[in-house]
Amino acid sequence: MKQFAEWLATTLPSLFIQNHNRWLIPAIQSIHIVGIGVVLGSAFLIELRILGLAGMDQTLRDTASRFDPWLKAALWLMLATGLLLVIGEPVRELVTLSFWLKMSLVALATLIAAAFRFHVRKHEKQWEETLVHRRSIKGLAVLTLLIWACIIILGRLIAYDHVWGSWSPASKH
């Protein structure tokens, strides 16, 4: 991975970002943060609806559909800006424990969101009448929000991978 990261750092797009990193990197990071704001806001409001704390004048399906396009668009935006950040600073991103932990959680959270969306559409009646009242579902909603919180924390910890001590691949050289 380190060799790949070092090779990536010598490619043209990477050199372009590196040469403009005074503005480009913080600008891309800011768009990335705007994206996570939209993701977190959408996930948060869907979860408030599941917990019965907001939007009770609307069905669960309508609430999920309302945020769906924003959640999806923001996730694509984050993938695009995230890729640019990796291309711009490959070693800093790829040779960290935080980055790979974060990617695992992103995969998990995206999977949960997709499964939820699919299941709510297919079993709408069941969700509105019974599932949404279940404790386990409410617990899962809180857990999903915690996963997003961990994703944000790990995202920031990429810059501070030393907090993992010898667990960080960056400490190996």
Added chain:
Amino acid sequence: MILTGMINLSAFLESLETSGLATKIRDSLVLFPLLESAHVFGLALVFGTIAVIDLRLLGIASTQRSFQRMASEILRWTWAAFALTALTGALMFTTNARVYYHNAFFRTKMLLLLLAGINMLAFELTAGRTVQIWNKAPSAPRAGKAAAALSLALWIAIIFMGRIIGFTTTRAAPSTPPPAGINFDDFLQGAPNGTANPLPRNK
């Protein structure tokens, strides 16, 4: 008079930096990164929830829903998240107060935060007064739309200013080498591994 004020401010900033809490944060390997992570979590929630309200005002999203109902359900969380963001921001500020205070991007960020507050007030005094009339309309009157668009622009600019502060300041170095045994894996392995304190950066 002005000079006395400046000396007092400088002394105040220095006293923030030398306070026990600021020293504790500086000397720890994990506290500053965790404060910064909590800051980003808080601001993501602030921005995300404000965007939901602003897009409703602009008539872009949630157009079928009552504005008042949305505002009362959502904005309390916005304020809670803002409190977390302000608190963690203030704690980070104390660790290197004089450097941040003189940083142009930090100052711009504070000015933009003030403008966002004034914008909110302007909204309350204009479109906010007639909310009963347009509460269920798909979008707010022109003044409300203008405030919503300005709010989105201001918050995006605030995020950018905040991010670039990390690129234009250097983090304060710990006053003493960090004590052994505070790395994460020390908790797990029970033995300090003696790795040197890496160069501080907060990019």
